[in-house]
Amino acid sequence: MKPGILLAAFGASNRQAHQTLRLFDEKVRQRFADVPVRWAFTSGLIRDRLAARRMKTDSVTKALQKMCFEKYTHVAVQSLHIIPGAEYDDLEAEAVQMAGGRDCSLAPPADGGVFFTAQARFEKITVGRPLLHSDADVTRAARALLASLPPERTAHDAVVFMGHGTWHAGDSRYDDLSAAVRRMDAGVFIGTMDGSHTIDHVLPLLLQEGYCRVFLQPLLSVVGRHAVRDMAGDHPESWRSRIAAAGMVCLPVLQGMVEHAAFVDIWIDHLDEAMERLLGSRG
Known part of the structure; x- marks a missing residue:
């Protein structure tokens, strides 16, 4: 062997x-x-x-x-x-x-x-x-997600995680994770670049809750092109720019999940x- x-x-x-x-x-x-x-x-x-x-x-x-x-x-x-x-x-x-x-x-x-x-x-x-x-993985990952929040985040700040997303049926696991996390901390939001829950769905929730400061983190294994450009980039369509344009202070945290x-x-x-x-x- x-x-x-x-x-x-x-x-x-x-x-x-x-x-x-x-x-x-x-x-x-x-x-x-x-x-x-x-x-x-x-x-x-x-x-x-x-x-x-x-x-x-x-x-x-x-x-x-x-x-x-x-x-x-x-x-x-x-x-x-x-x-x-x-x-x-x-x-x-x-x-x-x-x-x-x-x-x-x-x-x-x-x-x-x-x-x-x-x-x-x-x-x-x-x-x-x-x-x-599995469902057990989702629960465990939700706890891990909360453990990875920025230490300087206060109860008045939101945290938005950006995942990749897909139109594959497996995309539903992001919804499961979001539900599990928000049961523990209603100020944490999960969105994806593709799929059924993008920044267009997350932004109205942030505005509805009246957040003034938002931390932005990748729900990606490592910090690659998507995190640097699509999440934290300076171009108008990045998540950082979209959140800032909506009137909120946006603070990207460039750490992948493997970190x-x-x-x-x-x-x-x-x-x-x-x-x-x-x-x-x-x-």
Whole structure:
């Protein structure tokens, strides 16, 4: 048996994001000290940008091909995505394809989440869940979200989190997270760039509640182009500009979710579960 771990993130092309992912890498290596760790970026656009700068990155398929060539027999692929959306679906599909697409099974673990195991080219592949996979994940992430609020925020300030969003059914997990957070703190709002709850839906709520100061944080794994440009940018359509134009003081906080230990712990626990399914005991 030769086990390995493949960490699969959407990807990013700036220094802060890469430093953040390195810190996550270190925590995984500490938790699974005897298991080699590899990386893949699921975004083709990010991989192309990095390739143009002569920085080599792998897709999930290519990373698994390399691991197969290196004679790995058991691989846990851990998603660093936020929701079980299209990126996560593609991640599962690539893992199934690399396993040959044979003897695949879908089965619910005890908490009602979904995992799959595929056996063929590798002896076994398991895929770890994204951050907001189960109802228990949502509750735990809501507490983590509140723990990540700026220390200088007062009871009179709002905090708005910007996620990516999608028209995939997995987008509903953002709504679940929003409901869970607002039961704990009504001054915290969650919106997404795409999907059913954008800044156009969040702004009227902020004005209705009469907030004068708003902290703006990314609901993204790392600080990449979306956080820097679409959230905190100076152009008129950025979330920062939209909130400021509505008459509120807007204070962006450029920290990704992987920079907060409480979120990292959720992903690593999911990897721990994937390793347990892979090897039959805790990794």
